[in-house]
Amino acid sequence: MSHSLGGQRGPAEHERRDQIISAARDHFRHYGYSKTTVADLAKAIGLSTAYIYKFFDSKKAIGEAVCGHCLGDIAQAVRSVAEEPKPASERLRRVFIELARQGAALCSANPKMHDIVAAALMEKWQSCKSHEVTLMSIVRRIVQDGREAGEFERKTPLDETCRAILLALEPINNPILLAQRLEAIEEDAATVAGLVLRSLAP
Amino acid sequence: MSHSLGGQRGPAEHERRDQIISAARDHFRHYGYSKTTVADLAKAIGLSTAYIYKFFDSKKAIGEAVCGHCLGDIAQAVRSVAEEPKPASERLRRVFIELARQGAALCSANPKMHDIVAAALMEKWQSCKSHEVTLMSIVRRIVQDGREAGEFERKTPLDETCRAILLALEPINNPILLAQRLEAIEEDAATVAGLVLRSLAP
Known part of the structure; x- marks a missing residue:
């Protein structure tokens, strides 16, 4: 393992880790999670599989990291509408709509990644639990x-x-349910948000 | 095809159809939908596959009928609590709870049948659409x-x-979501029912 100058081992390793996650993201996106092997990823980055195993225990651990990034992007988008300086009811309504949009975008633009998130949810991966938190x-x-x-x-x-x-x-929010009614998801989000807001009325 | 006395062809055929559905129900329950063939069902009832195909186009059509029966039982249970002579709010709360109970019972007592219903929902079988109606x-x-x-x-x-x-x-109501939190499903049903009832307050 190459160590950087000035004892900067942490950051250098961090970069390597990001490089693996980024390669995995590309591979999963194109070939799907189940058809990608750790050897494929190693080859793509020009590393040995053993080297990758220094950073991740297993393919699942890489999948977890990729899934975590993907859900992290969604959470970030939701958080930014949630924090706008608007009345709470408006912010809550926008959270519903934004989740629908983000989920629909993932499902349409990146169906293989969407499948990973759906599988992760079924198997209760840590990344999904964190997303719920x-x-x-x-x-x-x-x-x-x-x-x-x-x-x-x-x-x-x-x-x-x-x-x-x-x-x-x-x-x-659930990728399996969302995928089933992709065309109506924003309208559904507005409908449920309306019910939730009525339930919150003082 | 044996025709009954007095031109009762309809009812006799109806009986035959029920016999096929009943055999299918047993087979699907024990071996699952995907592992059961039409030949297995024919053998179990002592009929030819050709004879079964007089009643059902395909294995999927038999699956549809079995799924329809299963969802019909659930709907019947829900309808009976919905029609009790009680205030509307109480009836609505009980609909949520009863759906949770029925779904959890199917999932625990008959997991293979639960899997068929889940698959039927994913593939948008007619029986599931009817259930929603x-x-x-x-x-x-x-x-x-x-x-x-x-x-x-x-x-x-x-x-x-x-x-x-x-x-x-x-x-x-969704069998996939339900299966993921079986232990908490009745509590969840009560929690959502509470929100819905607050949203309905005049």
């Missing part, structure tokens, strides 16, 4: 802001409200 | 009753309200 924190922030501003009711326990919203988000 | 009519009846009784708000267009409730039911 992120979504929950985004929703919770908006609900709290809405309660403080008097926009939302405060009788229902906060945890219950947030859990219910996450469940209501599932037909939009 | 049935659920929609059950929900619509309750919402209308609740509106007439002054229990539910009437500002939102009826179609939008009902469509939103069907979407909110999806994490409970």
Whole structure:
């Protein structure tokens, strides 16, 4: 393993790791997760498989990292609409729409990556659990802001409200359900958002 | 084909059809849909495959019928709680809970049949579309009753309200989502029902 100057081993390794993830992203995108081997990735980057195994335990660990990046991009887009300086109800509505858009875009532009995310969800990969935690924190922030501003009711326990919203988000957020009604997904997102907002009325 | 006395060809054929469906139900339950052939079913009933093809075009058509029976049983159970002489809000809550119970029971007691229903849903079989139409009519009846009784708000267009409730039911009703959180499904159903009922408040 090549060590950088000034003991910068961490950053150099970090770069290598990113390079592997990036190659994996390309390969998975074109050939799918199941048809890509660690040897394919090693060949693409010009490394040995043994070298790749220094960074990742298994192909699944690489898949996890790629899936995590992909969900991270979606979460970032959702977070940016969630944080706009607008009323909480508007921010919540936009979270629903943005999730639908991001999911539909992934599904259309990158169906093989979408399949990985769907498989990851079925097998309860850590990246999917983390994504749910992120979504929950985004929703919770908006609900709290809405309660403080008097926009939302405060009788229902906060945890219950947030859990219910996450469940209501599932037909939009779940890649398997989303893929089944891709043409209607934005309209569905608006419909569910409407119901959720009515449920939050003080 | 044996014709009955008094021109009762219809009913006799109906019986034969039921016999095939019943044999298919048993076979699918034990061996799964993909591992069962039409020849297996013919053998089990003591008929020729050609005879079975007089009643069903294909194995898929038999699968459709079995799936339809299975979903029909669930719909029947849901309908009976929906029609109890109780306030609309209570009936709607029970629809959520009953769907969760029925889905969980199918998934636990009869996992291979559950897999068929899940596959049927992914492939948008007619039996699944019919089931959704049935659920929609059950929900619509309750919402209308609740509106007439002054229990539910009437500002939102009826179609939008009902469509939103069907979407909110999806994490409970969808066999794939249900199978992923079987232990929590009744609690989840109660949580979503709570949100939906808050959204219906006048």
